[in-house]
Amino acid sequence: MTTTVVQTTQVYQVFIKASAEQIWDAITRPEWTARYFHGAHITVTPDHYDSRSADGDVWGDSAVEVFDPPRKLVHGWRSLYDPEMASEDESRVTWEIDEDENGVCLLTVTHDRLEGAPKTAAGVSGAGWTGVISNLKTLLETGEPMH
Amino acid sequence: MRRVTDDDHVFKALADPTRRHLLDRLFEQDGRTLTELESELEMTRFGVMKHLRVLEDAGLVVTRRQGREKHHFLNPVPIRLIHDRWIDKYAERQVSALSELKTRLEGRR
Numbered sequence: 121m122t123t124t125v126v127q128t129t130q131v132y133q134v135f136i137k138a139s140a141e142q143i144w145d146a147i148t149r150p151e152w153t154a155r156y157f158h159g160a161h162i163t164v165t166p167d168h169y170d171s172r173s174a175d176g177d178v179w180g181d182s183a184v185e186v187f188d189p190p191r192k193l194v195h196g197w198r199s200l201y202d203p204e205m206a207s208e209d210e211s212r213v214t215w216e217i218d219e220d221e222n223g224v225c226l227l228t229v230t231h232d233r234l235e236g237a238p239k240t241a242a243g244v245s246g247a248g249w250t251g252v253i254s255n256l257k258t259l260l261e262t263g264e265p266m267h
Numbered sequence: 268m269r270r271v272t273d274d275d276h277v278f279k280a281l282a283d284p285t286r287r288h289l290l291d292r293l294f295e296q297d298g299r300t301l302t303e304l305e306s307e308l309e310m311t312r313f314g315v316m317k318h319l320r321v322l323e324d325a326g327l328v329v330t331r332r333q334g335r336e337k338h339h340f341l342n343p344v345p346i347r348l349i350h351d352r353w354i355d356k357y358a359e360r361q362v363s364a365l366s367e368l369k370t371r372l373e374g375r376r
């Protein structure tokens with residue numbers, strides 16, 4: 121196993137055959153997020169990001185920095201679903217949606233300010249964001265999540 | 268905006284040892300500059316740039332400019348999608364063939 125250095129910025133990108141509005145809804149409304157985001161019920165309002173388990177446990181509770189539907193969303197990130205990660209510094213997640221003329225969007229997710237959250241950085245990297253984002257694509261393009 | 272990535276681009280990008288090496292280097296330490304990546308390879312700067320461009324066109328590398336420097340980030344999503352589309356599919360058939368065999372063998376008892 122190769123040793124990996126803690127990453128302070130992670131960037132993920134995917135093309136999705138859906139409108140920017142559909143993608144925006146899928147990342148800000150709980151009835152959508154519950155289907156591809158580890159079952160998390162996420163509600164994003166212009167000033168607050170709230171993530172809960174199906175049982176109502178708080179998984180995420182952060183301020184929203186930028187709320188510009190359906191183009192850009194920036195919010196804080198704390199992994200409250202894990203006690204060790206929950207004690208780390210807050211990091212930041214940026215969602216950018218660029219739609220082209222053919223109804224295809226490029227979704228870019230950047231998770232940064234991870235300097236004070238090494239466990240969170242390791243937890244969300246690799247299968248974490250990659251799984252969530254590929255699931256989101258599959259859900260929007262086929263109507264069903266992959267996993 | 269980059270054109271829509273298809274599987275061909277990803278397979279072609281992965282079908283080269285130098286490009287796979289570059290992805291492994293970014294996996295170990297993400298966000299590296301061309302100069303950092305170049306220092307580990309016995310190849311001209313232009314050669315490395317060309318390989319990075321192929322990886323970028325396939326969506327496997329995303330670049331971000333920070334001041335005067337361009338940083339390269341590994342984007343594993345296209346590999347995951349290929350996994351979901353190709354590997355899962357064939358692995359599933361093997362698993363179901365095995366479970367069918369198990370059912371048949373156990374049915375004989």
